[in-house]
Amino acid sequence: MAEATPLPPGPVVVIGASGMLGHAWCQLLTHQSIAFTALDLPDFDLLAESTWQANLPESRGVLINCAAYTDVDGAEADEPAANELNGHAVGRLARWCARRNTLLVHYSTDYVFNGAADHPYPIDAPTAPMGAYGRSKLMGEQQLVEAGGTHLLIRTSWLYAPWGKNFVRTMHELSCQRDELKVVDDQTGRPTSAEHLAAGSLDLIRAGKTGVYHLTDGGQCTWYELTCHIAQLNGSTCNVSPCTTADFPRPAPRPTYSVLDLSRTEAVIGAIPGWQERVAEVIGRL
Ligand SMILES: NC(=O)c1ccc[n+]([C@@H]2O[C@H](COP(=O)([O-])OP(=O)(O)OC[C@H]3O[C@@H](n4cnc5c(N)ncnc54)[C@H](OP(=O)(O)O)[C@@H]3O)[C@@H](O)[C@H]2O)c1
Numbered sequence: 599m600a601e602a603t604p605l606p607p608g609p610v611v612v613i614g615a616s617g618m619l620g621h622a623w624c625q626l627l628t629h630q631s632i633a634f635t636a637l638d639l640p641d642f643d644l645l646a647e648s649t650w651q652a653n654l655p656e657s658r659g660v661l662i663n664c665a666a667y668t669d670v671d672g673a674e675a676d677e678p679a680a681n682e683l684n685g686h687a688v689g690r691l692a693r694w695c696a697r698r699n700t701l702l703v704h705y706s707t708d709y710v711f712n713g714a715a716d717h718p719y720p721i722d723a724p725t726a727p728m729g730a731y732g733r734s735k736l737m738g739e740q741q742l743v744e745a746g747g748t749h750l751l752i753r754t755s756w757l758y759a760p761w762g763k764n765f766v767r768t769m770h771e772l773s774c775q776r777d778e779l780k781v782v783d784d785q786t787g788r789p790t791s792a793e794h795l796a797a798g799s800l801d802l803i804r805a806g807k808t809g810v811y812h813l814t815d816g817g818q819c820t821w822y823e824l825t826c827h828i829a830q831l832n833g834s835t836c837n838v839s840p841c842t843t844a845d846f847p848r849p850a851p852r853p854t855y856s857v858l859d860l861s862r863t864e865a866v867i868g869a870i871p872g873w874q875e876r877v878a879e880v881i882g883r884l
Contacts, residue, residue: 603804603805603806604804605632605660605803605804606658606659606660606701606803607658607659608655608657608658608659608660608700609633609634609635609655609657609659609660610627610632610633610634610635610659610660610662611634611635611637611653611654611655611659611660611661611662612624612627612634612635612636612637612662612664613637613638613642613644613661613662613663613664613665613691614637614638614644614663614664614665614666615636615637615638615664616636616638616639617638617664617665617666617668617762618757618758618759618761618762618763618764618792619664619705619757619759619792619795619796620636620638620664620665621759621761621762621792622759622792622793622795622796623662623664623796623799624636625793625796626793626796626797626800630800635653635655637653637654638665641653644663644665644683644687644691645682645683645687647690650694654694656698657698658698658699658700659698659700659701660700660701660703660803661691661695661700661701661702661703662703662799663688663691663702663703663704663705664705665683666683666684666705666735667679667680667682667683667684667731667734668731669731670709670729670731670850671848671849671850673729673730673731673734673850674729674730674731674849674850675849677730677733677734680730680731680733680734681733681734681737683734684731684734684735684737684738685734685735685737685738685741686737686741688704688737688738688741688742689737689738689741689742689744689745692704692741692742692744692745692747692749693745693747695745695747695748695749696745696746696747696748697747699747699748700747700748701748701749701750701803701808702742702747702748702749702750703749703750703752703799703803704738704742704749704750704751704752705751705752705753705754706735706736706738706739706751706752706753706754707731707732707735707753707754707755708753708754708755708787708788708853708856708857708858709727709728709729709731709732709735709853709856710725710727710732710735710736710739710753711723711725711726711727711732711853711856712726712727712728712853713728713851713852713853713854713855713856714853714854714855715855715856715857716855717857718857718858718859718860719812719856719857719858719859720859720861721753721810721811721812721859721862722810723859725739728850728851728852728853729850729851730850731850739751748808749808749809750799750802750803750807750808750809750811751809751810751811752795752799752802752810752811752812752813753810753811753812753813753858754790754795754812754813754814754858755787755788755789755790755814755856755857755858756787756788756789756790756814757790757792757795758789758790758791758792758877758880759791759792759793759880760880760883760884762792765789765821765824766789766824766828766877766880766881767884769781769824769825769828769829770828770832770881770884772836773825773828773829773832773834773836773838774832774834774836776836777835777836777837778836778837778838778839779825779829779836779837779838779839780838780839780840780841780845781821781822781824781825781838781839781840781841782820782821782822782840782841782842782843782845782846782852783820783821783822783823783840783841783842784820784842784843784854785820785821785843785852785853785854785855785856786818786819786820786854786855786856786857787818787819787820787853787855787856787857788814788815788816788817788818788819788856788857788858788873789814789815789819789824789873789876789877790813790814790815790873791815791873791876791877791879791880794815794870794876795813795814798813798863798867798870799813801866801867802863802866802867805866805867807866810862811862811863811866812858812859812860812862812863813860813863813870814857814858814860814870814873815870815871815872815873815876815877816860816869816870816871816872816873817872817873817874818857818873819873820840822838822839822840822841824873824877825838826838827874827877827878828877828881831877831878831881831882832881832884
């Protein structure tokens, strides 16, 4: 684990503070007694620069951007809206931060890759998004880098938390309510605890790291394997059975394999525990 060195000087701001990851960040900063400003709609709109002046500090600091267009299927129907928030707004924010020498911490996704690999994607693997959401997040990555400021770009996947809309909570509820569940078993990835993502991100910031990092839980699984684990943890008698992606057609294509290589991150924050124990931690709190 990185040593608890001070954060870069200046105010700390969390954008998208009411979302799943944003809430984890606010909780973490509160527990660590780090003063911060939490911003989200409707007072602060990343799409409306007119709301920035009143909310974002003019001085150098740390800006943590958790806001995004996260509706993967919705993005297929409205790619311009996804591009506006995940691409162009990120570029504008990155240029705003660069002018003030503010560290911009930003999140991206495993969906920037083609989802066809058979081993974890290194940080410099060629990007080739399969769908509109991935293209919009890649646009944000590119505009962030082009802005030329100091940034920490963290790609993650399959977020869950005891709050917000996420697969772990949904499957916990469904497996308690239903006798049978069919879950996709031909997509492999990595669940990520939003709370541990925030904590690991803070470790990277404290270690003075910039550039691209991957941060998820350890191990890998399919959605079916994840659901079996959840049902086992909550003691449900639900019969969970595997099915294929083709059985559940969705508007956006889904990656067959989207595990992110964590070696660069683990070299800084230490070995990352497997998803099983972190999911158990969350299920125990639901
Ligand atoms: N969830 C995943 O599985 C996953 C996987 C890989 C990467 N990521 C990335 O991780 C980051 C955090 O994701 P998340 O799941 O925590 O997202 P989330 O729960 O959808 O939260 C996003 C937050 O941003 C807010 N927001 C939306 N439009 C905004 C705007 N124009 N101005 C200011 N705030 C706005 C949302 O408010 P409203 O709710 O009112 O719209 C929401 O509070 C994102 O960059 C996402 O792309 C997520």
